[in-house]
Amino acid sequence: MSQTQLAEKNKSLLLDVEELSTHFFTEEGIVRAVDRVSLRLSEGDTLGIVGESGCGKSVTALSILSLIPDPPGKIVGGKITLTGRGDLTKLTEAEMRKIRGNEISMIFQEPMTSLNPVIRVGSQIAEAISLHQSVTKRNALEQAIEMLKLVGISSPERRAKDYPHLLSGGMRQRVMIAMALCCKPKLLIADEPTTALDVTIQAQILELMNKLKQEVGTSIILITHNMGVVAKMAQKVCVMYAGVVVESADMPVLFSDPIHPYTLGLLKSIPRKKRAGQKTRLHTIPGVVPGLLNLPKGCRFSDRCYRVHEPCRRWEPPLAPPENRPHNGQHVRCWLYLTPPKE
C-alpha cells in the first residue's frame, strides 16, 4: 500500500449517514425528498454533494442537523452517526441544540437572510459563542472580533459594530463563516455558500474555507450544483438525483472516470472553452427532473436516460460498486453496471 493510500485508510470516519430517508407528508402525497441516502465523511475531508434543484442535497444537510420542519417533514429511517456522539436521529432537541453551532455548524446560500438585520454582527457571533461556552459577555465579544480577523475582515473592531446591511455579500458570508466556526466545530455544512456571490468574491471565500479547514481542523460537507467548485474543494463526491445518490467516488476519479449516465450528462452539458472558435451545440439531458410526486417506475433517471433498457423501468437499482468493469472505489446506481433481479 502506498503512503497516500495508507494515509487515506487511516483517516478516521467523522460522520456516517446510513440509509437516511426524509419524507414530507403533504396533501398531495408523500414526497420522498431523501430516500435511503448513505454517505461518509472522513476527518479532514471535504465531501461534495452535487446535484440540481430538487435532488435532496439541502434536505440531507438539514436532516443531519435535525432541522426538518415537522410537520410536514420527518426523518423516517436511517442512522446518522457522528463519531463521539452516536446516532443523531436518537437525540432529543435539547441535546441537538448543544451540537448545533458547536460540533456541527452550517452556513447557507443567502447570507442576508441568515443574519439578523437588527443586531450588530459582532454581537451575533458573540451570541453563538455564549450559547456554547460559559464566558463573560466581554470575552465572547473579544473572541468574536478575533474570528472576524480570522476570516479576513479588516478593521474587525469597527466592523463588529456594523449591522448586516452595511456589509457587502462577500463580507456577510465571511461573517457567517466566522459565526459557524467560532466554536471550532468538527463538521461544517456549507449549503451553496458562494452561489449568490460574484465570481471574484467566490474565489476569495472558497480559498478562505480551505485555509480555515486546516487552521480550525474542521471537516466540510459542501453542497453545490457547480462542478468547478467541486473540483476545487472536494476530496470525495456524491452525485444526487431526485432524492437518491446515483454515484459516489473520490473527486479526481469522478472527473476522470464518471460512470452514471446522469453524471456524464451533467459534465457534458457544462459550457467550456471551445476549440478553434467554432460554434458547437451544447450537450443536453432531454426532459426535466421529475417532480418527486411523479417519479417514474424503477430507476428515477429512466425517462431521461439515453441508455435506458428493460430492467430500468421495473426496478430501482441499489448503490453499489460496478460489477462488470474495473473501478476505483466508485459506487453507482445503474443497471448497466449491476445485475438486475431475475424474474
Place this chain on the structure above:
Amino acid sequence: MEKNDILLEVRNLKKYFPASRTFRRTQWVKAVDGVDFSLRQGETLGLVGESGCGKTTLGRLILRLEEPTGGDVIFEGENILLYKHEKLRSLRREMQIIFQDPYSSLNPHQMVGSIIEEPFLLHTRTDKKRRREQVLSLLEVVGLLPTHYYRYPHEFSGGQRQRIGIARALALNPKLLICDEPVSALDVSIQAQVINLLEDLQDKFGLTYIFIAHDLNVVEHVSDRVAVMYLGRIVELCSSKQLYESPFHPYTEALFSAVPEPDPTITQHQIILEGDVPSPLHSPPGCHFNTRCPYVIDKCRKEPAPVLEEFTPKHSARCWRVREIRNI
C-alpha cells in the same frame, strides 16, 4: 437591412442615478459611465461583469426602459432617444427583452396563451383567430406543447418559464433581443437546453442578441464578441476567441482565473483579487480598477481614467499598461 450591417450604435451612453440630495450637492450613482459600441445584424454581443458593473442598466437604456442621462442610441441609423409616443411604441416591436428571473417575469394570473398573445393585442390589430394561430406557432418554436396554452406559470419549471418568456419576446419578430441573464437561475442541464434554443432561434429568425451574463463560460459559448464591464465602463472589447485566448485587461484576467474549472487536472493559477467590488457610488479617481489591480502603478491613480484603446485589430482595452504586461 442586410446581415452584417450595423444594427445598433451606442455612443457615450451614460446613466447617473441620484443617490442623496443635500442642499449643496447631489451624490450620483454612475451606473453607466460612458459606453460606446456598435452591433451588427445577426451578431451576438456578450456583456459580462459582476454586480454593480452596469450591464443590466445598459440593456435597459438601449430599450429605453430607463432614460439615459447622456449619450446616443442609434438603431437602424436613427437616434431613438428622440422618438416619442407612436414612434416609440412601434420601436417596441423591434427590440425585446428576456428577463433573468423566470419566476417573477410572468404574470401568475395569466394563462400562458394570454401572456404570449399580449404583444399582439398591444401593437397590432390581428384578429382573434390569427392571434391564436401565432401563439400556437410560437409555443411550438420554443419547444412547448399546444396544451400549455391553457396552463398557468406556476405549473411550469424554471426552464419552461424561460421558454414562455422567449416566446413572448419573439411574438412580433423583433430584430434585437436583449437577453438579461436568461440562464443564470436555471440548473446546468436546463441551461444547456435554453442556450441551444436561443442559438437555433437566432439562426432561424436572423436575430441579433445582446447577451448579458456573469458566467464567463456561457458568454464565451454564445457570443461572437464580448464587452467586459467594470463600474459602468467597458474595460475590454474583443471577439470571444480573443477574450479567452489572450485577455488584455487585468480585470478580465482576474475574472477568468477566478472561475473554478470543472477539471481537477488543470492547475489554475488563481489571481485572487483583494477587497470587494467597489460601489458605483464611490468609484475611485483615475482608473476605476486601481484599488484592486495587481498591476497598479502611480499613473493609474494620479491620471484621469484611460480610454478604450485598440491594441491589436478589433481588440480594445482600457488600461495604461497593456503593451508592457502583455508584450505587444
